[in-house]
Amino acid sequence: xxxxxxxxxxxxxxxxxxxxxxxxxxxxxxxxxxxxxxxxxxxxxxxxxxxxxxxxxxxxxxxxxxxxxxxxxxxxxxxxxxxxxxxxxxxxxxxxxxxxxxxxxxxxxxxxxxxxxxxxxxxxxxxxxxxxxxxxxxxxxxxxxxxxxxxxxxxxxxxxxxxxxxxxxxxxxxxxxxxxxxxxxxxxxxxxxxxxxxxxxxxxxxxxxxxxxxxxxxxxxxxxxxxxxxxxxxxxxxxxxxxxxxxxxxxxxxxxxxxxxxxxxxxxxxxx
Amino acid sequence: xxxxxxxxxxxxxxxxxxxxxxxxxxxxxxxxxxxxxxxxxxxxxxxxxxxxxxxxxxxxxxxxxxxxxxxxxxxxxxxxxxxxxxxxxxxxxxxxxxxxxxxxxxxxxxxxxxxxxxxxxxxxxxxxxxxxxxxxxxxxxxxxxxxxxxxxxxxxxxxxxxxxxxxxxxxxxxxxxxxxxxxxxxxxxxxxxxxxxxxxxxxxxxxxxxxxxxxxxxxxxxxxx
Numbered sequence: 001x002x003x004x005x006x007x008x009x010x011x012x013x014x015x016x017x018x019x020x021x022x023x024x025x026x027x028x029x030x031x032x033x034x035x036x037x038x039x040x041x042x043x044x045x046x047x048x049x050x051x052x053x054x055x056x057x058x059x060x061x062x063x064x065x066x067x068x069x070x071x072x073x074x075x076x077x078x079x080x081x082x083x084x085x086x087x088x089x090x091x092x093x094x095x096x097x098x099x100x101x102x103x104x105x106x107x108x109x110x111x112x113x114x115x116x117x118x119x120x121x122x123x124x125x126x127x128x129x130x131x132x133x134x135x136x137x138x139x140x141x142x143x144x145x146x147x148x149x150x151x152x153x154x155x156x157x158x159x160x161x162x163x164x165x166x167x168x169x170x171x172x173x174x175x176x177x178x179x180x181x182x183x184x185x186x187x188x189x190x191x192x193x194x195x196x197x198x199x200x201x202x203x204x205x206x207x208x209x210x211x212x213x214x215x216x217x218x219x220x221x222x223x224x225x226x227x228x229x230x231x232x233x234x235x236x237x238x239x240x241x242x243x244x245x246x247x248x249x250x251x252x253x254x255x256x257x258x259x260x261x262x263x264x265x266x267x268x269x270x271x272x
Numbered sequence: 273x274x275x276x277x278x279x280x281x282x283x284x285x286x287x288x289x290x291x292x293x294x295x296x297x298x299x300x301x302x303x304x305x306x307x308x309x310x311x312x313x314x315x316x317x318x319x320x321x322x323x324x325x326x327x328x329x330x331x332x333x334x335x336x337x338x339x340x341x342x343x344x345x346x347x348x349x350x351x352x353x354x355x356x357x358x359x360x361x362x363x364x365x366x367x368x369x370x371x372x373x374x375x376x377x378x379x380x381x382x383x384x385x386x387x388x389x390x391x392x393x394x395x396x397x398x399x400x401x402x403x404x405x406x407x408x409x410x411x412x413x414x415x416x417x418x419x420x421x422x423x424x425x426x427x428x429x430x431x432x433x434x435x436x437x438x439x440x441x442x443x444x445x446x447x448x449x450x451x452x453x454x455x456x457x458x459x460x461x462x463x464x465x466x467x468x469x470x471x472x473x474x475x476x477x478x479x480x481x482x483x484x485x486x487x488x489x490x491x492x493x494x495x496x497x
Contacts, residue, residue, distance in 0.1 A: 081460050081461055085460070085461040086461055089461070118410070122410050177325070177354065177357075180353075180357050180433055180434070181411055181412030181413075181432070181433045181434075181451065182411035182412045182452075183411075202411065203410055203411040204410075204411075226411070226452065227412075227451065227452035227453050227456060228452050228456060228460075228461065231452060231453060231456040231457065232456065232457070232460070235313050235317065235453070235457070236313060236317040236318055236321070236453065
């Protein structure tokens with residue numbers, strides 16, 4: 001990430017914090033927060049006149065809503081642990097795996113993630129996937145006012161028949177027998193940008209990674225079906241978690257993702 | 273009546289059943305290390321579902337007359353992933369419950385202790401390696417202590433999903449479930465805490481020891497395991 005885009009990201013993070021309610025539990029940014037590392041890096045650089053290597057440090061982006069905002073569909077304790085601990089661990093580990101390397105947006109590490117090795121594949125994938133996940137969701141009151149753009153609706157109808165059919169196929173793909181164990185379910189724009197595809201991937205793999213799906217594809221909607229995403233509230237009842245999840249999907253954001261992927265034939269960037 | 277008696281004999285002879293076996297102890301028996309609620313759901317929902325799904329899949333087929341182990345091995349050989357997942361998970365869970373005990377913990381007795389020390393250097397080293405296998409099984413999986421009949425030695429391995437080392441010709445001696453559903457209600461993301469409690473307080477070393485003895489005597493007598 002360049003210094004300029006870091007500064008922009010910091011501004012965005014700052015204004016996001018201003019939107020949150022006083023009750024919001026701040027994400028545990030800790031040692032790995034970009035601000036912390038930049039400050040330490042700057043101090044080091046000044047002291048020792050060496051270039052700061054800190055700029056490539058990823059961090060967990062603050063949620064755009066409080067932990068309890070997705071209730072009752074996703075519970076606050078899950079959001080807090082999922083965001084702070086699980087996503088936090090992926091970030092810590094991808095930072096370790098990329099130490100000393102040139103800073104790049106996490107999106108850029110996805111294409112060759114399999115080749116790069118388990119550190120990048122698992123933790124880099126984990127970071128991208130979760131950063132993607134938080135921002136496609138919104139509190140139910142806001143989510144219910146969103147809807148697919150004409151472009152997205154057209155692609156859904158073309159690719160699945162209708163929104164209802166897409167949801168049914170998505171739920172089937174999200175079932176414990178279909179994504180067995182840990183993984184994600186995605187709706188993606190294909191390379192050509194003229195169709196949507198539905199796919200499940202294991203662990204923290206995603207369709208951006210060469211070799212994971214039949215062809216590289218660009219996610220516009222994704223659901224975490226690792227047990228940690230739903231176990232506290234739903235336990236074994238993954239289908240209930242999945243069918244409830246539609247209540248917190250921000251279709252405006254999904255539409256933006258779609259427009260971007262169709263136009264650029266690449267994956268969407270995330271706040272990393 | 274004859275069929276009933278025959279079924280009773282078969283169920284004794286067969287190592288694992290094709291019905292949901294009861295937990296070897298009460299649901300609250302492993303508190304405070306694994307909660308009653310976890311065992312109720314893990315056994316009553318997850319394990320039960322694997323068994324039911326497997327039975328639906330084999331209903332009306334030749335596999336119905338096979339033992340659980342045979343079904344697991346057949347499914348693996350035929351690449352029938354759906355059947356494998358459910359049959360192997362049925363086997364894995366039945367084995368896992370027996371690997372734990374309310375009187376668990378302490379350490380391995382006799383021959384098992386010798387073989388652990390021989391393979392790992394010490395019991396502590398074994399625990400470290402087993403814990404590491406559990407920690408590094410990314411996503412859903414299992415950590416295993418296995419016996420290699422050819423080498424006459426023990427080793428630690430890990431599998432993903434429903435994986436079971438018997439498909440590699442190894443003999444499972446001890447297993448630990450590290451799917452998140454095994455520990456999430458009690459420990460959330462802190463898999464390490466669950467693993468530590470398992471190793472210190474839950475392992476049924478008598479059962480593990482029996483598994484080893486059976487494997488070793490099968491090897492000594494040249495029997496097909």
